[in-house]
Amino acid sequence: MAKYMILIYGDDRQWQEMTDEQRKAHAVAHDAFTAKAGEAILGGEELEPAAVATSLRSGASERVTITDGPFLETKEVLGGFYLLEAADIDAVTALASLLPEVRQGHSGVEIRPVVDHG
Template sequence: MSQFIILIQGDANRWKTMSAQERDEIDTAHREFWQKAGDAVVASGELQGPETAVTVRRGDDGQPVAVDGPFTEAKEVVGGFYVIDVADREAAVALAAGLAEARHDHSGVQVQPLVDHSAG
């Protein structure tokens, strides 16, 4: 088995203005994801908006400093995630493809394997 992170990305402003029908479609797809994935889900969560984020990075004096926001150049932000433990990449992609965010024009779903540090 291998662990993968599924990052749900999208336009935060668009998420705030979604219709009830769009929100219901997304919620339904997440319930279906859980039913299909079952015990393969190791962790999951929906993130609060990017305006609540804090980024910690090196300050001018070399010490870590906290600044508001993710400050990414991209229009899309991460809105949620799943960590799953499945047989292979194809299984991870198949699960991710069932999420409504993979079908909407303002979002996407990234699937990436996690590095296993336990063998060292």
């Protein structure tokens, strides 16, 4: 079994502007995903908006600079994640296709294998 990170991207503004009905439908879709994935889910969380992120960088001087906000200024930001354990990428892709962000025009999902250092 391998581990995969599902990264959920979208437009913060559109997520914040969702109606109560849209939020409930969104939550129901995530509940369906978690029910289907079951014990394959090793972890996952929704993240606070990108505006409250803190980014660290260093330049040639190797001095660390801390700034408020996301690492990059982009329309789509990381909004949450799931960590799954599955037999292969096909199994993860089938599960990830259940996420509502796959079907919304302002969001999407990225699947990344986790490196096994063991």
